[in-house]
Amino acid sequence: MMFSTTVLDFFCIPFIVFISFLIILSAVNKSVGVRRAYVKLLLKVFEFGRLSIETAAKERLKKEGEEASPAFIEAKSNDYNISHQKTENSLPTTNGNTLISRDSVLLPTANDTSSADYENSQKDEEMRFNLEKCLGYIKAGVESIIEDEVTSRFEAEELKSWNLLTRTNRQYEFISLKITLIWMTGFAVRYFVLLPLRIFVCFVGVVWLTVCTAVVGYIKDGEYKRRMVDQVLGHCFSVLSSAISAVIYYHNEENRPMNGICVANHTSPIDVLVLMCDNTYSLIGQRHGGFLGLLQRALARASPHIWFERGEAKDRHAVAERLKQHVSNPNNPPILIFPEGTCINNTSVMQFKKGSFEVGGVIYPVAIKYDPRFGDAFWNSSKYSMMQYLYMMMTSWAIVCDVWYLPPMYRQEGESAIDFANRVKSVIAKQGGLVDLVWDGQLKRMKPKKEWKEMQQVEFAKQLKGD
Template structure:
């Protein structure tokens, strides 16, 4: 009897809590607990920042070193610089401000002649060498050694102040007994209260997805099945985002994707799919997986049209394009959610968009996503962390806070190439999200530059030598 009473004491509140959360997810409402939690965290972070600065002042008086300037901003920047040097991380770049001011990126245009064209033309023209023509390339090479634009986009975004989360060699958590107490309390809350609760809610979300989508698939009437599938899709991802204490702010909702087409967004994390799917229904596209992701894929595919490819089939561009055309040709299908960068970028930039989804035709719905790194780094470095390691880090972060901007739909103009259209969409997303617009291919983090790009650089250099 005693153990049964204890079991009832703990189980009943959990059942009520989960039921209440499912109801809130269904109606897309919130009681404001998460936003109040985020505001409290901001006050704690500010207290920690002031405590760090006060401790630094005391050290300055004792040691007699001139570490800080008169302004408060300069003091904070010096602390950041010391932190970066100690931890070996890259020095932060905020809103595109870098250590080096580059005049231009030495990239040829896509319509330049190839290296073979230069070989044929060199028979008719004599190329005179001029050392001055090499200086721009030498300067660009030295700049890349000092500050690599590509590699720095795959490192964690640096913070202006410590968020009581990241371990550093500065040992900020021990500068005062108050900070130590707050840090230990935060550690206990995140690992022993929030993480078990979040894991439980996440599994409830997957269970709801499997059951709800299975029931929707059994509905014989199409006019009733579509709204039910839409609701089950949103409830699934609302529960999953709430398992991460996600606080999402949507802007310009009048431009929300409607009807068939492509929703195109910058890519920071696998969570991007869940973030966007809490407010709008999408058809997802990707490779078939096993395990946890495979279970979720099969559950979603029962009730709504999604495009899953086998590993070999996904490499066939023509087969992919044909499947996309068939999907967008049906006006009843939801828009396809695509991340044209093809890899995750660290929440500071937007890199080269692949042209595939811009060749198919149809309307493009641009969306910009920007995470607040103070509460947790949402960037997934797939070269460093596995999916399970990444999910573990997200489950033990303070929260996931982000802003989402819907942008006006865009269409391919007459005579505009797919590459130009992709670049135009990319620039709009970068501008709205306050991100740096880069021309580099994000796949450079995994592979060497293509041979065609090296040849185009050789063509550009040959033109400079000729004095064009």
């Protein structure tokens, strides 16, 4: 009995000391550089794996007696690094580089002629059919079957090289004894060391966040409370970031938003965590019950947030009014909004909703780009629950990302809210190295709008006439 107690103390005491040390470092917003050193070590391991796979591929070609050119051997070697692979929790998919170069996409604008108006204006004109024009639409249809611009943005991003997280039909982990040992060691570290530690840190972080925000909520509103909120939320979210081994690089910090509206591209719920580690934001969203509702109420006591009931969230006028009230108060922190309205797979930026750009005032764009080599941060909400997603995050190597604070932007005179939203979206996409798409991200849940179909029908009728 005494022996078992001694063994338990041997393992528990260092663990508790480590967690306490972690919380203290987060409280004072300091880092000893362990996570960054860990990421650098992983990059060396990935590079060793890549070279081993290429070497094994070339040796296999030689053993098979193929007399191939160096270019052919290199192409075959690269075949071992790309395509036909899937992560432990995702299906194979395309990356941000499209296979097909398409013509411009037709979308409705304010000056577009509807199909009914077009038919009325052309009723008396002679119809001169040119059936060759149908070939373009047949081509577009085949291209969409081969590669759909929208669907591929809601699947896991494909990697160019193996990161020891993937299972493939190539069986990379058995190419050599060294790779097999590295893969087995990595599996054991992720599931038997990192996963339990991260779960415990996450539990401590959530409890700590709930308690601290509840306590701060009793402080009288004013400058002192604002400073306390900044400090408390900063170190609470820093603790939570340790639960996924987050390594975040912030750029252009002189553009960090201090008020107004902050808009960013959306890949994951972790986006909030990533940004809150460096700055305090107000959040906007639907009110929830249960444990998530408890967190929302705790945050609302500490700082001003905008939570809507399910029915109110659909009232655009009410949302705009609440936003205007929040922005008009200079003492409120900037409000964080993801105008895409859904998570995109870290390769693209899709259509921004115009609501947050109609409020007026300053807009602070922020670009977020995750490094997929260490783990896939994309949340496919139609496929995985929140608990499954957190499990995927906690069993990845780490979450590494770059955050760029871009210069504030203002709506120009005569510029519509839609044009302003597209201009901000273009700036974010360019900075993050993302594909700028015009499609609405809600297409993964609903059918295309009727006016989009009508625009295509009008254009098709014009081409049939030979216009």
